[in-house]
Amino acid sequence: MKYWRVPFDRDKIDIPHGDIHINIDRCKGCSFCEEYCPRDVLKMSTNYNKKGYHYPDVIKQGECVNCCLCEMICPEFAIFCIESSKDTIQKGMKKGSNQEATS
């Protein structure tokens, strides 16, 4: 999230984490999810799906806050988010913190 100041109690607040699931071939490449994800977790891939559309890639795995905005705004029911369980959070955090796009 883009903070203009870091909240005083940031260390005490349990920020939720989510796992993103993308049904690549259902996507029609509108980029709504990429544009409105508050954490910039998603980025449109340079690859194509079966239908010939670019689909979103998850570029910052551990940073998803499970706000489900991508799920709500997707007109194709192609993306959704599920709250990570404690152990997947740890994995996700290790794997993904500030990870850059690789494609």
Add this chain to the structure above:
Amino acid sequence: MTEVATQSKKGETKPKNEKPKAVLRDDYEHPMEIYLRIERFPHIWCATCGIGTVLTAFISGLEKSKLDIEKVTVVSGIGCTGRTAGYLRLDSFHTTHGRAIPFATGLALGNPKLKVVVISGDGDLTAIGGNHFIHAARRNLDLTIICVNNFNYAMTGGQAGPTTPMEAIASTAPYGCYEYPFNLPFLAESSGAVFVARWTALHIRRLTNTIAEALLKPGFSFIEVICPCATLYARRNRLGDGLDLMRFYHDNAIIKHGANTREVDIEYQKQIIVGKFVDIDKPTFLQQRDRFLKNKLGNQFIPYKEPVS
């Protein structure tokens, strides 16, 4: 089943144009799929069309309202938006053009235990179906109307309709539309609606909350959703695609709860006033009928009873 993208691991470079490794997760499907006739997917809506987003808002709003979905029914007319009923795994009806409200009226009066929702286009509801719209509002029938306003008759090729803003180009208005458009919230309120709101397809959470609220409101509730039509409205007016319209809504929508509906006209590419404009209490058609006839007929009047099943 659902194909799920895996995330690229740190330091791993993927060859260009190769699909990322995907895992098949049979244990997860989209949480909204239980409300959808997913076997009919992919749906017909164009890339960057906003109608699918309105459908997710409806499903979330329905969930939020905690209504028993066995008692919820959705009626649509004809048009791109008219296809929504057919994608919902509820008792849903795709009726003829302009006749969603008469059909819904029959359902609501035949079985008052039902929550009857109409999801349809601006043309369907306010052009060919305009008469039904004003009279359903006048009678305060217990209906929730969600009108997807994309400023044109999209399904038939982008003709100008009663909501096309002046100056906007349409297939039947090649030099721009010169008719005065309807101000739908004003039309609804002045016809008798008890709940009137407007959002855009971008105001997804507020729209969801408003839908939940409207579903629980007795009487005629009306929600206008300004929605991108990428293929016809946006393209013909050279406004880009659906994402550009979403950005436009972001920059130009102004939230004014309780705004006077007289003042919420939409002009071509100008500010869009959104919010909940009207929320009043008034007896519904059936409450009026029961009260009135009970008064006149006394014990002779037999009010509706739920059929024994």
